[in-house]
Amino acid sequence: NHELALQLNQVVGPIELDDAYQNSLMDNFQSVVEALPMGLIITHLADGQIVYGNPAVCQLLDISANQLRHQKITDFCDDSSASQQLISVMFAHQKFRGELRWLKPDGSALPIVITLQPCVFRSERSVLAVIQSASLENA
Numbered sequence: 001n002h003e004l005a006l007q008l009n010q011v012v013g014p015i016e017l018d019d020a021y022q023n024s025l026m027d028n029f030q031s032v033v034e035a036l037p038m039g040l041i042i043t044h045l046a047d048g049q050i051v052y053g054n055p056a057v058c059q060l061l062d063i064s065a066n067q068l069r070h071q072k073i074t075d076f077c078d079d080s081s082a083s084q085q086l087i088s089v090m091f092a093h094q095k096f097r098g099e100l101r102w103l104k105p106d107g108s109a110l111p112i113v114i115t116l117q118p119c120v121f122r123s124e125r126s127v128l129a130v131i132q133s134a135s136l137e138n139a
Contacts, residue, residue: 039131042121048072076102093118
């Protein structure tokens with residue numbers, strides 16, 4: 001049902017779901033993504049503001065979930081060309097997979113592999129980012 005609702009949403013627009021059903025979907029979503037071993041970030045498409053980060057990404061970046069929600073996805077890029085690359089892909093509604101260097105809040109560099117996928121989260125156009133340490137990916 002959920003998959004069908006997502007497909008219909010792309011074709012005909014948002015479907016009104018009652019609050020209890022939406023809360024149930026959100027609970028299921030959180031249970032799944034919080035158990036993932038790779039980092040996951042959801043960011044608003046319009047401004048890049050991070051609205052969700054799972055525990056794995058918080059551990060990878062050495063940042064709390066609360067601190068993460070006060071960041072934009074481009075805040076972690078180590079240079080303007082990487083930021084511009086993410087912005088271009090996001091606004092073009094494209095999928096993306098590549099290696100970037102991100103900076104942790106303490107200033108240390110972290111080579112990552114990032115995959116971006118356009119999505120809808122809480123009725124807003126968003127981007128789902130899956131993030132892994134490049135050293136883990138290449139191991």
